[in-house]
Amino acid sequence: MKYMLMMNTMRAGQGVPNWPQKDLQAHIAYMKSLRGDLRESGELVAAEGLAFPDQAKLVRAGAGGIPITDGVFPETKEFLAGFWIVDVETPERAYAIAARASAAPGPGGEPLNMPIEARPVMSAPPPEML
Amino acid sequence: MPKPWDDASERLLRELAPRALGAVARRFHDFAAAEDAVQEALLAAFTQWPGEGSPEHPLAWLIQVASRRITDGIRGDAARREREAEAARFNPAASWFPEAPPSETDDTLILLFMCCHPALTTSSAIALTLRAVGGLTTAEIAAAYLVPEATMAQRISRAKQSIRASGAPFRLPSPAERAERLPAVLHVLYLIFNEGYASSAGKRLQRLDLAQEAIRLARCAKDALPGHPEAAGLLALMLLTDARRAARTGPGEELIPLNKQDRALWDHAEIAEGLALLSAALAQGAVGTYQLQAAIAAVHDEAPRPEDTDWRQILALYDLLKRVSPGPVVALNYAVAAAMVHGPAKGIELLDALEREGSLAEHHRPDAVRAHLLEMLGDRQNAIEHYRAAAARTNSLPERNYLMAQAARLEESSG
Numbered sequence: 001m002k003y004m005l006m007m008n009t010m011r012a013g014q015g016v017p018n019w020p021q022k023d024l025q026a027h028i029a030y031m032k033s034l035r036g037d038l039r040e041s042g043e044l045v046a047a048e049g050l051a052f053p054d055q056a057k058l059v060r061a062g063a064g065g066i067p068i069t070d071g072v073f074p075e076t077k078e079f080l081a082g083f084w085i086v087d088v089e090t091p092e093r094a095y096a097i098a099a100r101a102s103a104a105p106g107p108g109g110e111p112l113n114m115p116i117e118a119r120p121v122m123s124a125p126p127p128e129m130l
Numbered sequence: 131m132p133k134p135w136d137d138a139s140e141r142l143l144r145e146l147a148p149r150a151l152g153a154v155a156r157r158f159h160d161f162a163a164a165e166d167a168v169q170e171a172l173l174a175a176f177t178q179w180p181g182e183g184s185p186e187h188p189l190a191w192l193i194q195v196a197s198r199r200i201t202d203g204i205r206g207d208a209a210r211r212e213r214e215a216e217a218a219r220f221n222p223a224a225s226w227f228p229e230a231p232p233s234e235t236d237d238t239l240i241l242l243f244m245c246c247h248p249a250l251t252t253s254s255a256i257a258l259t260l261r262a263v264g265g266l267t268t269a270e271i272a273a274a275y276l277v278p279e280a281t282m283a284q285r286i287s288r289a290k291q292s293i294r295a296s297g298a299p300f301r302l303p304s305p306a307e308r309a310e311r312l313p314a315v316l317h318v319l320y321l322i323f324n325e326g327y328a329s330s331a332g333k334r335l336q337r338l339d340l341a342q343e344a345i346r347l348a349r350c351a352k353d354a355l356p357g358h359p360e361a362a363g364l365l366a367l368m369l370l371t372d373a374r375r376a377a378r379t380g381p382g383e384e385l386i387p388l389n390k391q392d393r394a395l396w397d398h399a400e401i402a403e404g405l406a407l408l409s410a411a412l413a414q415g416a417v418g419t420y421q422l423q424a425a426i427a428a429v430h431d432e433a434p435r436p437e438d439t440d441w442r443q444i445l446a447l448y449d450l451l452k453r454v455s456p457g458p459v460v461a462l463n464y465a466v467a468a469a470m471v472h473g474p475a476k477g478i479e480l481l482d483a484l485e486r487e488g489s490l491a492e493h494h495r496p497d498a499v500r501a502h503l504l505e506m507l508g509d510r511q512n513a514i515e516h517y518r519a520a521a522a523r524t525n526s527l528p529e530r531n532y533l534m535a536q537a538a539r540l541e542e543s544s545g
Binding site: 001002039040041042043044045046087089120121122123124 | 251252253254275276277278280281282284285286287288325328329525526527528530
């Protein structure tokens with residue numbers, strides 16, 4: 001079963017986190033090793049980090065389908081910072097991976113314990129239906 | 131004389147894969163290395179044979195190419211000594227690799243038991259079975275399961291590490307061990323079938339058809355295990371289910387439930403084969419979960435129209451299945467059958483009891499069943515609610531669309 005694990009942490013206009021270099025490096029190394037382990041275990045389907053919200057645009061179709069873009073606003077909401085798609089044996093395993101991502105170190109090496117949203121990726125139907 | 135390449139040559143090549151692997155594994159006393167080498171030989175064959183024609187002795191060709199890969203690998207390897215040391219550590223006693231080649235069905239069987247080893251996770255067992263026994267390439271398996279090729283390759287490599295660590299010998303398990311481990315083998319084949327059957331939409335478009343592959347492997351298992359009627363039961367179940375494939379989805383790939391399917395589209399030759407297999411299996415007198423499920427599928431398949439379905443027999447079969455392999459899904463299906471025999475109120479009563487037990491919590495199926503039964507009772511408003519509740523909880527996109535369509539249909543018919 002596949003799960004998408006979404007890290008919703010960034011806020012528009014918040015900019016690049018202002019952490020000491022050593023903490024930043026520890027954070028990056030932690031995420032890298034998570035990714036390596038998922039690759040190693042044969043569970044990684046995809047993982048991407050997204051650009052900061054400063055580069056995000058809200059797009060709507062105007063007359064004739066012409067795209068109309070708008071900036072994003074600092075007060076709006078949390079933004080997706082990155083995601084993993086994992087293919088795991090059980091939901092519990094997906095939650096364990098999410099918890100590990102959540103505990104990534106932040107300033108001072110303290111675990112961030114940030115919220116990670118875990119959602120099943122839609123799959124094929126069961127073989128028999130009523 | 132090389133032979134021209136066609137679908138039959140491809141089938142032959144895939145059938146030779148487990149035999150080549152058996153021979154190479156015995157020769158080099160290393161299952162993991164042999165499995166890699168045979169995969170490379172298969173890739174070479176898939177590249178060369180279509181253009182140059184198949185060699186006269188394809189099995190010998192595969193064994194030779196795979197053996198050369200292994201010896202080249204040993205010679206060219208900078209870390210040769212390390213590998214030899216490792217080989218010495220892991221190499222099982224020579225008696226684990228009997229030199230006398232067993233029959234070809236033995237090789238398939240050895241590999242099936244090896245690939246479905248209890249030390250493996252289900253997903254690794256599936257991947258390794260498809261590669262080692264099915265002769266599929268990693269890329270094909272990855273595409274079938276919609277994961278990157280590197281991920282699938284890693285899964286297969288880990289599976290082989292686990293087998294190596296478990297010290298499983300490359301030989302046929304003893305009859306007692308075989309009986310004990312057979313359910314795991316059949317379960318892996320069953321899961322491969324389900325994946326293929328569930329994700330296919332009517333027409334067979336993909337080159338790799340997992341349901342067909344599972345049927346092929348189940349056929350091998352049945353031939354190699356004549357004394358085990360559950361192997362035949364599984365094959366019968368697959369055939370009796372697969373027979374409905376063309377009728378199971380509409381033009382927009384939407385799901386069509388059993389009672390709305392155009393039964394003229396069912397594959398009656400496949401049904402006949404399944405029925406014959408099933409009666410032969412049942413005659414052996416060791417009934418099990420696959421034979422019972424096949425028998426239920428057979429009752430559906432034998433009804434010319436939905437209203438001709440012998441629900442009493444289905445109810446009796448689910449009653450047996452509840453005892454042989456109890457579980458929430460079987461209990462739910464029992465409730466459906468009971469509703470068809472004794473009326474929807476009886477089904478709802480059983481459903482209430484199941485929900486009180488709490489075994490179906492967080493599952494969408496009870497809501498879908500309840501919606502259906504409420505609709506049968508004429509309680510449209512509650513049926514709509516339960517169809518929607520089920521739609522919100524299913525993880526299947528086609529099923530969600532189906533359930534939302536049911537709710538919308540009832541909504542419109544009430545206006």
